[in-house]
Every structure is written in C-alpha cells, then in structure tokens.
Amino acid sequence: MFVRTATASTTAAALLGAGALLLPADRPEAPDQVSAQRANPVVVAHRGASGYAPENTLAAVDAADALGIDWVENDVHRSRDGVLVVLHDTDLKRTTDVEEVFPDRAPWAVKDFTAAELAKLDAGSWFGEQFTGARIPTLTQFLHRLERNRQKLLLEIKSPATYPGIERDIIRTLGRSGWLDRSHVRDRLVIQSFGADSVQKVHELRPDITTGFLGTPAVADLPSYAAFTDQINPSYATIGADYVAAVQRLKGPHGKRLRVNTWTVNKAADAVKARGYGVDGIITNFPDVVRDATS
Numbered sequence: 001m002f003v004r005t006a007t008a009s010t011t012a013a014a015l016l017g018a019g020a021l022l023l024p025a026d027r028p029e030a031p032d033q034v035s036a037q038r039a040n041p042v043v044v045a046h047r048g049a050s051g052y053a054p055e056n057t058l059a060a061v062d063a064a065d066a067l068g069i070d071w072v073e074n075d076v077h078r079s080r081d082g083v084l085v086v087l088h089d090t091d092l093k094r095t096t097d098v099e100e101v102f103p104d105r106a107p108w109a110v111k112d113f114t115a116a117e118l119a120k121l122d123a124g125s126w127f128g129e130q131f132t133g134a135r136i137p138t139l140t141q142f143l144h145r146l147e148r149n150r151q152k153l154l155l156e157i158k159s160p161a162t163y164p165g166i167e168r169d170i171i172r173t174l175g176r177s178g179w180l181d182r183s184h185v186r187d188r189l190v191i192q193s194f195g196a197d198s199v200q201k202v203h204e205l206r207p208d209i210t211t212g213f214l215g216t217p218a219v220a221d222l223p224s225y226a227a228f229t230d231q232i233n234p235s236y237a238t239i240g241a242d243y244v245a246a247v248q249r250l251k252g253p254h255g256k257r258l259r260v261n262t263w264t265v266n267k268a269a270d271a272v273k274a275r276g277y278g279v280d281g282i283i284t285n286f287p288d289v290v291r292d293a294t295s
Contacts, residue, residue, distance in 0.1 A: 041274065042281040043291045044071040044154055046264050047088060051285035054127035055095065056086045057134045058145050065149040069287040072146060073154040076139055076170060078163040083115035084139035084173050087123070090159050096121040096136065111162060139170070143177040152188040153179075154261070154283070156214065160198035167201040171209075185209055192233055196225070203228040203253060210254070212261065219246045222258075226250045231259040233283070236270060241277045248278065268293035 048060020049067055056074055064072050075088045092098035092108045098121055105112065115138065124134025137145070146153055160166055170191070174180050179189060191202050192212030199211050212231035216238040225232060230252040234243070239262060247258045261281035265271050271293040274282050284290040 040294050041279050042071060042261070043069055043287045043294070044073050044261060044281055044283040045069045045287045046073050046283045046285050047075065048072055049285070049287055051266065051289075054124045054131050054134055056088055056137070057123055057131070058137055058141065059124065059131055059134055061142070061145050061149065061151065064287060065151060067288045067291075069151075069291070071152045071154055071281070073156065073283055074142060075156045075158045076166070077110045077158050078166055078169065079110065079115040079118055080112055081114045082169070084166075084169055085110065085115065085118055086137045086139055086142045088158070090162065092118075092121065095126055096123045097125065139173050140177055143174070143179055147178070154190045154192060154212070157191065157193040157195065157198050157202075160193055160195040167198055167205060171202070171205055180206070180209075190231065192231065200228040207253065212259075214263075216243070219243070222247060222250055226252050226258055228253055229258075230254060230256065231261055231280075233261040233263065236262045236265050236274055239277060239279075244277045244279055248280075265290060 045060070045064035047055035048057065049063035049069065050060050053060040053063040061072055074086050076084055076086055077090070079085055087095060087110065089095065090110060092110060092113070098105070098108045101120055102108070102117070110118070118136050121136060122133060123136045124131030143153070155170070157166060157170065171180070174189070178184070185208050190210045190212055192214050193199050194214040196213060199213050202209060203211050210231070211229045212233045213225055213229045214233050216234035217225055217232065222232070232247045244260050247260050250258045252258050259280040261283055262274055262279045263283035265274050265282045265284050266286050266289065268289055271282055271284070271290040275294045282290050282294070
C-alpha cells in the first residue's frame with residue numbers, strides 16, 4: 001500500500017523545516033467523534049506522512065505534524081525480548097539494512113530480534129539519503145513523539161497470532177505513557193487490527209477504548225462485529241456508498257453509530273469519491289493531498 005513520488009524526499013525536508021508554521025488553528029475531530037452530517041472526512045496519516053518520510057518513523061510523525069495532520073496510523077510488533085516496536089512488515093528486509101548488519105539471521109523476522117538489535121538498524125536510508133540513521137521506534141518513543149506534537153493515534157496490532165498476549169502488552173504500554181486517561185481514550189486513541197479476535201480482546205480488556213476492525217465484512221455479518229468494535233475500516237477498493245451506509249446504520253458497543261475509515265487513498269480523485277461514499281475518515285500516505293481534495 002506504499003506509494004512514493006519523485007519529489008517525496010524534497011517535500012519532506014521542506015515540511016520538516018516549516019514545522020509549526022503549517023499547523024492549523026483548529027485540529028480535526030476524532031474519527032469516532034465526527035457527526036453524521038460532517039461533509040469532510042477526517043484525514044489519517046498512514047504510517048505517518050509516509051509519502052514524504054520513511055514510514056512508521058518519528059520523521060514520518062513529524063512530517064504529518066508539519067502538514068497540520070492530527071491523526072497518525074502506525075503498526076505495532078513485539079521484539080524477541082518483549083519490547084513493542086513500530087514498523088509494518090513482519091520481516092525487516094524492505095525498510096531496514098538488516099541484511100547488511102545481520103547477514104546470517106535470515107529470514108530476518110521482527111520477532112527474532114531483541115530491541116537492542118533492532119535499534120542498530122537504519123530504517124530511513126531506503127527512502128532517502130537525508131533520512132539515513134532513522135531508527136525503528138519503540139511504541140513508547142512513538143507515543144512520546146505524538147504527545148509532544150499533540151497528535152492522535154490509530155494503532156494497528158500487526159499479526160496478533162504471532163505475538164500471543166500483545167493486546168495486554170499494548171494496553172500496559174499505553175497506560176505507562178499516560179495514554180489511558182480519560183482525555184486520551186475519549187479523543188486521541190483508536191486500536192484496530194485485521195484480527196477480529198484481537199480487536200475483541202482489546203474490547204474485553206478495556207471496554208472504554210475505541211476499536212476498529214480492518215476489513216470488509218459481509219453486510220449480513222456486520223451486527224456480530226458491532227458487538228465489540230466501533231469502526232469498520234475497509235480497503236477503498238472494496239467499498240461503495242451502499243456498503244458505507246450499511247455499516248453506519250449500526251451502533252457499536254458504545255451506543256454510537258459505527259464509523260468507516262477507508263484505506264489507502266492517495267489520489268485526489270479517489271479521495272473525492274470516498275467522501276461521496278460518506279466515509280468518516282480516509283487513511284492516506286499523502287494527507288495533504290486528501291485534505292485539500294476533500295475540504
């Protein structure tokens with residue numbers, strides 16, 4: 001789902017240099033708080049502003065902030081020694097220099113490396129020379145950066161079957177970082193996964209947390225999902241206005257209508273179509289493009 005442009009690296013440098021000058025006066029509402037009448041969907045930076053900086057790095061968080069984007073999506077795995085880390089793939093080959101640093105450790109699965117080993121890897125130079133030395137952040141580091149920027153988090157639990165008990169670990173880390181107080185839980189946090197069992201586990205452990213299921217369940221199955229999730233977050237290629245309306249007719253476990261955040265929409269024309277479908281949020285590598293197209 002990752003898309004780059006030829007000018008991505010140059011744009012990122014400009015954005016990061018602009019800093020707070022690009023922040024809007026008013027920040028958008030949370031995906032689970034948007035009223036049914038609101039025309040403009042909430043824009044969520046996919047793996048950070050990953051069209052402009054290496055995905056799931058602190059640089060991508062800052063690039064989203066420089067664009068004035070509040071909501072950041074990320075992906076969480078667990079290291080061999082139990083530390084939660086932020087990156088997308090289950091292996092390290094695509095977005096790090098692991099094959100050079102640890103040539104004898106194939107297939108380079110995240111779960112086979114300690115947090116200290118992961119911290120040695122360059123997670124930025126594959127995207128652009130100016131990002132050389134960017135590291136895989138721990139979830140704690142990621143949360144601290146979001147807090148510094150006053151941003152919000154759509155957290156995806158990756159491959160939960162690979163990491164038994166990761167839901168409890170995530171909740172524990174969120175709590176230690178101050179992300180389970182009333183204001184964070186109400187306005188700044190959503191936990192999602194492709195694993196329905198994982199989403200249900202989060203709901204059981206912390207019923208107050210807003211949850212999302214990643215996928216496009218059959219309309220007939222939606223009521224069973226509404227028992228434990230507040231959002232149905234499908235691929236843009238799988239939806240239309242009828243499906244979005246079917247989801248939104250249902251109420252989730254908190255008594256509010258289900259929300260729909262669709263991914264990954266990177267073109268202005270597709271963003272306009274998604275808005276026309278009535279989605280509540282759009283997850284994108286290029287949040288400025290989507291925001292401008294849907295405003």
